[in-house]
Amino acid sequence: MAMEDKNRKNPWLGLESYQEGEVLYGRDDDIRDLTQCVLNDTETLLYGKSGIGKSSILNAGIIPAARRYGYIPVLIRLSHKEEHSYLHQIKVAISNVITVNQVVECKEIGKESIYEYFHRHTFHDDSGGRVKLLIVFDQFEEIFTLQDDESKKKQFFAGLADFLND
Numbered sequence: 001m002a003m004e005d006k007n008r009k010n011p012w013l014g015l016e017s018y019q020e021g022e023v024l025y026g027r028d029d030d031i032r033d034l035t036q037c038v039l040n041d042t043e044t045l046l047y048g049k050s051g052i053g054k055s056s057i058l059n060a061g062i063i064p065a066a067r068r069y070g071y072i073p074v075l076i077r078l079s080h081k082e083e084h085s086y087l088h089q090i091k092v093a094i095s096n097v098i099t100v101n102q103v104v105e106c107k108e109i110g111k112e113s114i115y116e117y118f119h120r121h122t123f124h125d126d127s128g129g130r131v132k133l134l135i136v137f138d139q140f141e142e143i144f145t146l147q148d149d150e151s152k153k154k155q156f157f158a159g160l161a162d163f164l165n166d
Contacts, residue, residue: 017055024060031061
């Protein structure tokens with residue numbers, strides 16, 4: 001039997017993450033509890049040591065459950081070395097998954113806040129129906145370890161706080 005066939009039959013991926021559509025064994029309680037947190041709270045933080053299965057729980061558990069409840073997941077991994085702002089990266093990630101319709105024009109181009117972006121647009125699926133977004137920041141902690149520009153960090157967190165606090 002070829003090694004790749006042998007690996008496909010093994011339900012345990014080791015350090016690899018489970019992906020959406022794969023069955024994650026033995027984590028049903030964690031998936032149920034975390035899904036309830038994600039669907040019932042404005043923001044949920046999932047953290048833990050490297051290798052304990054955070055990405056697997058998200059990919060194979062929470063994201064499929066969120067889809068069943070009508071959410072459209074948008075996975076975002078921010079780049080900290082490119083010239084584009086974090087907001088620009090968020091906009092691109094969202095527009096790659098769904099249709100974004102502008103309802104109100106931006107007050108000041110170049111000074112748009114996260115709050116303003118989400119409140120001046122509507123989000124739609126391929127059939128034109130409005131959707132609820134589930135924004136998932138992967139490797140969010142990298143902003144602390146990879147972003148050297150303190151002003152970019154402060155600006156992003158101030159904007160994120162304004163958005164989350166409405």
